Amino acid sequence: MSAPLLPHPVRPSSLLPIAAVVLAAAIFVADTLTNLEIAMAVFYTAVILISVRFCSKRGMVFVGGGCIALTLISNLLTPQTNANVAGVINTAISILAIVSTTYLAVKIETVERSVYEARAQLAHVARVTALGELTASLAHEVNQPITAMAANASASLRWLSAEPPNLAEATAAIERIVKDAARAGSIVDRIRGLAKRTPARLSLCEVNDVIIDITTLTASELHKRHVVLRTDLNAGLPKVSADPVQLQQVILNLVMNAIEAMDAVPESKRSLFIGSAGDQSGVTVTVRDSGPGLKVDADAERIFGPFFSSKVNGMGLGLTITRSIVESHGGRIWTGAQGPGGATFCFTLPACEPNCNITYKNRRTRDP
Secondary structure, three states, X not given: OOOOOOOXXXXXXXXXXXXXXXXXXXXXXXXXXXXXXXXXXXXXXXXXXXXXXXXXXXXXXXXXXXXHHHHHHHHHHOOOOOOOHHHHHHHHHHHHHHHHHHHHHHHHHHHHHHHHHHHHHXXXXXXXXXXXXXXXXXXXXXXXXXXXXXXXXXXXXXXXXXXXXXXXXXXXXXXXXXXXXXXXXXXXXXXXXXXXXXXXXXXXXXXXXXXXXXXXXXXXXXHHOOOEEEEEEOOOOOOEEEOHHHHHHHHHHHHHHHHHHHXXXXXXXXXXXXXXXXXXXXXEEEEEEOOOOOOOHHXXXXXXXXXXXXXXXXXXXXXXXXXXXXXXXXXXXXXXXXXXXXXEEEEEEEEOOOOOOOEEHHHOOOOO
């Protein structure tokens, strides 16, 4: 149960473009006032590196070209009668450094985007695979409101065909049909949201609402495997800035891992706890099962690594991707204190004010 892996979120500062301009101006003045034998223009590479934080690839090329132009203009304005060989060589070295830095910056941006897209494809496959494991349970979950709708429809027909027609009972049955239809539609919408491959979109999320959505999707699976669910969701938690589908996948992955881990214990001892807590700084979610737990303390460190799995048929990617999702939202995930049995996983996400503006480093609000 996974999601697109994204780099750490950053808050792009509006001061960065100003800082780049001020630095470029300072280098230009210093380069103009100093002798050509001093390669001051090589410091324009710092301007290019700063521009990586807020410019597109085209913008970085433009900044690099501008730095070269400033270098040549500075040479023309430098108060020196004859340009010696050392000055010409230093100018050529500076321009070469600017070109090289620009090229590397553009290449790094291209590689980062390629890695992002490859990871997104992998995550989408894993997400659909996770839904495939829940097919029978989800079919049962959708079938319940449909069966109730059919029963209420038959009841409403009987009430309407009575002599005299019992309109009050028929109306009540039809109202129940409407509620069951809305319930079925809600389940289908959740499944479709998880199955669709869409770019990450941040919004203000209620963590408790996401937990309730996942418990609804997994209700039949919990019943089928005789797992008792307990929840402790604190009210009044602050909202977090997150992609709702990715947040669902994090919780779904932890819940499904917990359910599968309890296959090895007697049915009477299977219990799953999901809790949420937090303050103005952030929200913490806890998922605890009564399964066999982690085998050794070392597992707590290795379990988030790629291709490590305690399941016979596990790929060892679920928790790796889960950790990347959490960290990409500025949070962290860890294994809690282990009791005599069971495993505990906790993750925390920073709280976000309604006017906060968190974006992904590799998904800046600009064109590629």
